[in-house]
Amino acid sequence: MNLQDHDKRARSAIFSRLRGASAGKPVETPDVAAYFRERAQPAAGESRRERFMRNASNWRAEIVECGEAEWPARLADVIARKNLQRIAVGRNTSIGWTLSAMLPAERLFWYEQDLAEVKAELFNHIDAGITTTIGGVAETGSLLLWPTPAEPRTLSLIPPLHIALLFEDQIHETLFDAMREHQWAQRMPTNLLLVTGPSKTADIQRMLVYGAHGPKELVILLVSRKAQEAAL
Amino acid sequence: MNAPVVIERPGPATPKTAGAPGGAHREVHARPEDFKQRSHESVNDPHLRSSFRGAMDFLIERRAVHFSDLVAFETLRKLGEQVRQHALSKLPELLDQLEAKLTELGVHVHWAETPEDANRIFLDIAQRHEAKLMVKGKSMVSEEIELNHVMADHGIECLETDMGEYILQLDGDRPSHIIMPAIHKTKQDVAEIFHEHIAGAPLTDDVNELIGIGRKALREKFGAAKIGVSGVNFMVAETGSIVLVENEGNGRLCTSVPDVHIAITGLEKVIDKLEHVVPLYALLPKSATGQAVTTYLNVITGPRREGERDGPREMHLVLLDNGRTQAYREERFRATLQCIRCGACMNHCPVYTRVGGLSYGTTYPGPIGSIISPHLVGLKSTRDLPTASSLCGACGEVCPVKIPIPEMLMKLREAGRHSITQSMTPPTQALVGQGEVRAISEAMAWRGWRVLYSHAFLYRLFAWFAPRLRWLTPAWQGGWTKSRTPLKPAPKSLRDMMADRDKRRR
Structure with missing residues (x-):
């Protein structure tokens, strides 16, 4: 019997067992929105920005605060301070344009080919990957990443340092808020990520070590925009 | 919460004789039949005892920090329970929807009734791609089907990439905990294992260096493997998404770098809506390791799309039954399938803490293992597992989806000793091994007692x-x-x- 027939036979056997079972008591559809409405709200003494920063730093993300006009300069500081020689970035992104004006061409690696062609380069010769984010989550200090053809998912994964650009006005209180506001369920990308701090493991004697298989460090450029600055 | 940096007292190395003796490559096929003997050995092993006691106390404390408000915990876990019960109440419908959605996205969906079915599916895909190497993220279901061994028999290397699992694979050992698989190993053990098995690895017990050695050795493999294998934490019927929860990044690498991604999971892991992930994700890491959140929540919806530079070109999902439909058909055991595999029940179990995970001889140890395993491998060989409990109730109290584990242990004890006709509360359908634990002497004793007390x-x-x-x-x-x-x-x-x-x- 070939595999497909086998699959089909297994499928029908499984479904007939499941369908043959009594349905049991009907269970109401869970109301996640009500849960978040009714549960204790975050303390008033702390702003969402402060909450994000506190939680993200607790997971060892390094946060660089900057205004809308200064993030390129701050990014340049990070690059100089960490002595990053080769940086991977997506072409035709705001970050790409900014960096190409700041750094000599040989220090930039444009991630615009198929991973198969650039695997060796990406794994072995890149010091950092820089990506945008679609927002953050204050409750947990997490970044929301929505990889695209311009910014592939491995850009934030393979290089030992991940630098992420986060606009303050895109920080949501909870993952649930972000999910609802962006209506993810209607338009899921191939890969959607919630990233909280650099990769880590406690698999050896429960001792926490950062830099397991993903980035060893995470730097967040936290950008506040003009409108916000004016409002403050 | 502060990122915890925990420096454990060094303590003596775990002796190699933990569980069955036999040096570095100990007996691979531990059997649940030997539970009593193995647990007897473990209880008499002071190193193992102190290693588990320390680890479990640590996990209990870390979890308690997040659930100090018992009312808030109860509200959240009721929602978690409702999400899982809701999904199970319409399981066939959701599986249908999930399959249709995945097929539309271009994912190949496979159905496996048994571990043999599942391995055949893996083998077929591997042979079609002439793959000699698979990199694998942590997956308990792949342990359940013994994927690594079966692939090895066919000349295909299936490499564990989770640090804990990698250490165990190098040493020929098995996971003793579903979340912290190498919890029974000390850093000195790991130092020796790496030094012996990884070319050029210096002998060091500096944990940072050890992780660095593992990272380097495995990085080469991610690039070289044609196939990446992963487990699944949740599947979303609404969107056809596969959700993976992890800290290390190896799960992301396994599902992003190789050209082919095969995910394998139990068919009960499906949930209805994307937003139902939120309460489960709020419960899982806190219950498992006492973290508010993991480094990565990785949501995968289909293979690489037009124009994308990375991600697998071909994606498969293997849905395994292996006894799950049996648990589903019996309403009194259906709650077993609510499990989200956090391991909190074992962390809090006084029996597990004393006998250790390897004593159980099953893929899933501890209280949850004792109620799952009889469905996976039958009641006959797992007869002693439902008795590995003092019925203190801790497992039920901490369960993030409110599985009444102590009650189910009682029901399994009854099912083991009574065939359908002998049951006081006859079930609609017999379990595999129903009534097989019945001992004539015991049955006679009870019969004698009944005669005596009714005349x-x-x-x-x-x-x-x-x-x-x-x-x-x-x-x-x-x-x-x-x-x-x-x-x-x-x-x-x-x-x-x-x-x-x-x-x-x-």
Whole structure:
């Protein structure tokens, strides 16, 4: 019997067992929105920005605060301070344009080919990957990443340092808020990520070590925009 | 919460004889039948005891930090329970929807009734791609089907990439905990394992360096493997998404770098809506390791799309039954399938903490393992597992989806000892191994007891003789006297004592 027939036979056997079972008591559809409405709200003494920063730093993300006009300069500081020689970035992104004006061409690696062609380069010769984010989550200090053809998912994964650009006005209180506001369920990308701090493991004697298989460090450029600055 | 940096006291290395003896490559096929013997050995192993005690205390404390508000915890876990029960209440419908959605996205969906089915599917895909190497993220279901061994038999290397699992694979050992698989290894053990098995690895017990060695050795493999294998934490029927929860990044690498991604999971892991992930994700890491959140929540919806530079070009999902439909069909056992595999029940189990995960001889150890395993491999071989509990109830209290584990342990004890016709509450369908634990001597004893207690004359006769012949009770009474004093009738029966009292009063 070939595999497909086998699959089909297994499928029908499984479904007939499941369908043959009594349905049991009907269970109401869970109301996640009500849960978040009714549960204790975050303390008033702390702003969402402060909450994000506190939680993200607790997971060892390094946060660089900057205004809308200064993030390129701050990014340049990070690059100089960490002595990053080769940086991977997506072409035709705001970050790409900014960096190409700041750094000599040989220090930039444009991630615009198929991973198969650039695997060796990406794994072995890149010091950092820089990506945008679609927002953050204050409750947990997490970044929301929505990889695209311009910014592939491995850009934030393979290089030992991940630098992420986060606009303050895109920080949501909870993952649930972000999910609802962006209506993810209607338009899921191939890969959607919630990233909280650099990769880590406690698999050896429960001792926490950062830099397991993903980035060893995470730097967040936290950008506040003009409108916000004016409002403050 | 502060990122915890925990420096454990070094302590002596775990002896290699933990569980079954046999040096570095100990017996791979541990059997649940040997539970009693293995747990006896473990209980007498002070190193293993202290290693588990320390680890479990640590995990209990870390979890408690997040759930100090018991009312808030109860509200959240009720929602978690509802999400899982809701999904199970319409399981066939959701699986149908999930399959349709995944097919539309270009994912190949496979159905496997048994571990053999699942391995055949893996083998077929591997052979089609002429793959000699698979990199694998942590997946308990792949342990369940013994994927690594079966692939190895066909000349395909299936490499574990989770640090803990990698250490165990190098050492030929098995996971002793579903979340922290190498919890029974010390850093000195790991140092020796790496030094012995990884070319050029220096002998060091600096944990940072050890992780660095593992990272370097595995990085080369991610790039070289044609196939990446992963487990699944949740599947979303609404969107056809596969959700993976992890800290290390190896799960992301396994599902992003190789050209082919095969995910394998139990068919019960499906949930209805994307937003239902939120409460489960709020419960899982806190219950498992006491983290508010993991480094990565990785949501994958289909293979690489037009124009994308990375991600797998081909994606498969293998949905395994292996006894799950049996648990589903019996309403009294259906709650078993609510499990989100956090491991909190084992962390809090006084029996697990003392006997360790390897004693169980099953893929899933601890309280949850004791209620899942009988469905996966039958009640006969797992007969002792439902008795590996003091019924203290801790597992049920901490379960993030409110599985009534102690009750289910009781029901399994009953199912093991009574066939359908013998049951006081007859089930609609027999479990595999239903009634097989029945021991004739025990059944006879109960029958004798019943006759005695339901016939007044016989009972009086017995009650008259028992105190008078108590000097005849043997000192050895089978299993009972192994660790208890012998049972002896009282010098005077209650009836006689009552009669005496009445006499005095008159």
